[in-house]
Amino acid sequence: MADDKKNSAYKVIALNRKARYNYQIEEEFEAGIVLLGSEVKSMRSGETNITDSYAEVKDGEVFLINTYIKEYAQSNRFNHESRRVRKLLLHRKQINKLMAAIQRKGMTLVTLKLFFNDQNRAKVMLGLARGKKLHDKRASDKEKDWNRQKARLLKSNE
Numbered sequence: 001m002a003d004d005k006k007n008s009a010y011k012v013i014a015l016n017r018k019a020r021y022n023y024q025i026e027e028e029f030e031a032g033i034v035l036l037g038s039e040v041k042s043m044r045s046g047e048t049n050i051t052d053s054y055a056e057v058k059d060g061e062v063f064l065i066n067t068y069i070k071e072y073a074q075s076n077r078f079n080h081e082s083r084r085v086r087k088l089l090l091h092r093k094q095i096n097k098l099m100a101a102i103q104r105k106g107m108t109l110v111t112l113k114l115f116f117n118d119q120n121r122a123k124v125m126l127g128l129a130r131g132k133k134l135h136d137k138r139a140s141d142k143e144k145d146w147n148r149q150k151a152r153l154l155k156s157n158e
Contacts, residue, residue, distance in 0.1 A: 011115060012115045013043050013048050013116065013122075014048045014050045015114075016050050016051055016111055019110045019129070020112075021132075023110050023129035024129060024132055024136070025128070028128075029125070030125055031088040031089055031124050032088065032089035033122050033124055035122055036080045037078075038072040041075070043069060045072075047070035048068065049067075049068040052066050055126050057102060057109075061087060062095055065085055066083060067083070067114075101128055105130075107128050108129055111126060
């Protein structure tokens with residue numbers, strides 16, 4: 001049983017730390033990605049960047065835009081474009097929910113992290129997000145700072 005839990009951990013490839021600072025994440029979705037072989041090999045070597053990437057809904061399908069996956073050196077002429085648009089795999093109900101939220105509420109789909117799950121399939125974690133204003137960012141910074149100070153005080157009193 002303990003060995004099963006160790007093997008079920010997934011490997012994070014890329015993490016978007018700015019997303020939680022710049023956006024208020026309402027809901028998270030896990031989606032599969034349609035990739036080429038050279039892209040998977042490049043992702044396994046960890047040469048990926050998702051800081052400026054986002055998802056967009058077009059014609060009832062979801063696409064990942066502006067994700068950088070470095071070209072794989074050993075793949076010769078069958079290599080991929082580093083910033084091509086990639087299709088995401090979601091259930092129809094999830095796509096309809098995302099379309100409604102984006103159109104009605106003015107929300108965006110932000111890429112939170114890129115990872116391989118326990119079956120070694122490439123997945124992306126999307127966040128349905130609303131942009132934060134400057135005063136919201138300051139308030140969240142103050143709250144984080146206060147929580148750190150509380151933790152230090154509690155730790156020193158023990």
